[in-house]
Amino acid sequence: MSTDMTIDWDVEVPMRDGLVLRADVFRPQESGNYPVILAMGPYGKGLHFEEGFPSYWRDMVEAFPEIAENTSNRYQNWELVDPEKWVPDGYVCVRVDSRGAGRSPGFLDPQSQIEARDFYDCIEWAGVQPWSNGKVGLLGISYYAVNQWHVAALRPPHLAAICVWEGFADYYRDKVRHGGIMNDFLDGWFNKQVVRVQHGVGGRGFIDPNTGYPVAGDDQLSEQELRENRGDPAGNVKARQLDGAYYAERTPDLSRIEVPLFSAGNWGGMGLHTRGNVEGFVAAGSTQKWLEMHGDTHFSPFYTDRGIALQKQFFGTFLKKEDNGWLDRPAVEVLVRHPGEKFTSRFEDAWPLPGTVWTKFYLDPHENALTNEPKSAEPVAYHAMGEGVRFSLPVADHAREFTGHAALHLSLSSSTVDADVFVVLQLFDPQGEEVTFIGSNDPKVPVGLGWLRASHRALDPDRSTPYRPYHTHKDPQPLEPGVPVTLDIEIWPTSIVIPSGYRLDLVVLGRDYKNSEIEIADAMYTTQGVGPFTHTDPADRPAEVFDTVNHLHFDPADPPYLLLPEIKAAN
Incomplete structure (x- = not known):
């Protein structure tokens, strides 16, 4: 004392x-x-x-x-x-x-x-x-x-x-x-x-x-x-x-x-x-x-x-x-995350976790699904400030764990010279209700988030890996309206065990993720699922450039996919 x-x-x-x-x-x-x-x-x-x-x-x-x-x-x-x-x-x-x-x-x-x-x-x-x-x-x-x-x-x-x-x-x-x-x-x-x-x-x-x-x-x-x-x-x-x-x-x-x-x-x-x-x-x-x-x-x-x-x-x-x-x-301890704010401790020898199976789930616009095989299709349009495009991982009859880095590979075109891409991983229970988690700066966060300005798509080849793209952010490359470009988007490290009957969704949109707004006393912001880390500055995101229509493309020679860190021995 x-x-x-x-x-x-x-x-x-x-x-x-x-x-x-x-x-x-x-x-x-x-x-x-x-x-x-x-x-x-x-x-x-x-x-x-x-x-x-x-x-x-x-x-x-x-x-x-x-x-x-x-x-x-x-x-x-x-x-x-x-x-x-x-x-x-x-x-x-x-x-x-x-x-x-x-x-x-x-x-x-x-x-x-x-x-x-x-x-x-x-x-x-x-x-x-x-x-x-x-x-x-x-x-x-x-x-x-x-x-x-x-x-x-x-x-x-x-x-x-x-x-x-x-x-x-x-x-x-x-x-x-x-x-x-x-x-x-x-x-x-x-x-x-x-x-x-x-x-x-x-x-x-x-x-x-x-x-x-x-x-x-x-x-x-x-x-x-x-x-x-x-x-x-x-x-x-x-x-x-x-x-x-x-x-x-x-x-x-x-x-x-x-x-x-x-x-x-x-x-x-x-x-x-x-x-x-x-x-x-x-x-x-x-x-x-x-x-x-x-x-x-x-x-x-x-x-x-x-x-x-x-x-x-x-x-x-x-x-x-x-x-x-x-x-x-051991060098690494992960408290593996489960729905309901439950965590199980596991020790590992390195990061990324040894034994990670980097699994590609291809975007299927026909079924709005994440599948094991690529699908060809006509481009899919979405309004950048709308609800975006959603793809669901099929519900399994067993638990699946994903712990580590994730990434999204896309082909995208814009009706203007640029596009901001926001990526969200969401979990839903068998009743279709979203399962959120207590976050460090928000009481209701999703499973994962990623971002990329399309003109900043240039990668540093020496520092990038398939599961963790690293962008230089030094040489912007404006888009030609209507012409698709390839994007590799980093999704920050995450951990989730998806129980039997639960569903994981990928959402691609042009604005911040939002769930119900919560006022917290003493906080500097109203929470909406991303804490204070919103992206709304009109000078940085002028409406004439970013409040527009984007298209996702599905070229069979370069299919879009979500890369997830699957841990086969799921807890």
Whole structure:
């Protein structure tokens, strides 16, 4: 509990350019040298979880009461560890407000190279403090996971291990432009979640209940001064449709990561993190690396007893040299998803899962079915903003599992010079009702999602595989109206066991998937099945280009098909 900790508030951490960031340090009362769990980010180290996000906290604790047990909850912070559950086990927990956020001054520019350099300096500072054993581990959800990829690629000497819990890796493909299509998340996230705790908001903002200090610093700047002291992430993305230097600066070289790595991803994180956790695990240069894929919300798996036990076993191995069995753990654990929010754990030796049978299901427009043999047919038209075209996998009398990457191979023409293709995998029960799942940012997500702007269809042959197309997004190729082009569309990693009598559908359309809209208190958006990751910007998707009629083509020489990762020994 808190009485067993020594807490140092607003400790000054010097950066190499002379700026000082501020950190809170939670450490055991007994002097000694302890391993460090460090996180740095822009959400305000003094903003209490329950005050900043009350409905998320309430819903999480109602679903998992264990989260609020054995702690006073006084120091619960959004997407960070509860120090009352770590310090008693002999860890020092350090939270740093990143440059320009919270109580740290400076220019606010999230996920920039300067921020990664600051993170490096924080790690090196923590590694030589009198309470440190010289081993620093990084842990946190989302933003506090994403920037781990960046700093680990810089190889700070005192960094000993990273646990990337639901964190994307590719700024362009994972966060801001799905398949080249700009999503609506960035502007709302930055202005509603980050700017509210920008350094200089001062007493107009939140107050830290533990210190009485303003969460966003003692300085109180004018609105104009605040605007001048921060970047414009959404504006920068809107001005840059193609991948290039701006996105490269915010996308780490994963091959340079060499420290032990534990990547924990969420099947329901479609639209932000899922792809990055898998890509990061596969591409990291670390010789010791593990992947775990789970379900449920963005927060609960991190804070439950199971989540904390995994984190402590991993860090106990690499920060404390404990012989706790982690090194005997297989490289991959998948919590295979079943309808009804049921998951079964299975360990594997690699990703993609060994023994995966990459199975082609051909699109049959005659029966609107997914079949084992290709079918020739006349082109099928659909209105891009309508219900799209649906193809169903025939119902089986046995369970079938699909876990891993998926892809869609299409031939498509447009009546204009471009087309946005949205791909949805949906599950239906024997009564014909759609079965959705709790997602990380939406309570009702489908089985899988994929996106591609047709003019961005060019593939990188060195980085593409049949099950994971990789598009360059650097050389747009406009369509000639009425002339079909070949598209290979990535569908983000997924897992589903389809029970006997259930049906899997593929839907091809020109807009976002939608189910019933749900208002969630404190959320920055109305949920419709894709969280905040909608694609509706009229400047990015002008109606005269994208609100049009498309045609699917069925050439027997190049038939369209859905490629699924079938696991023959279905659970």
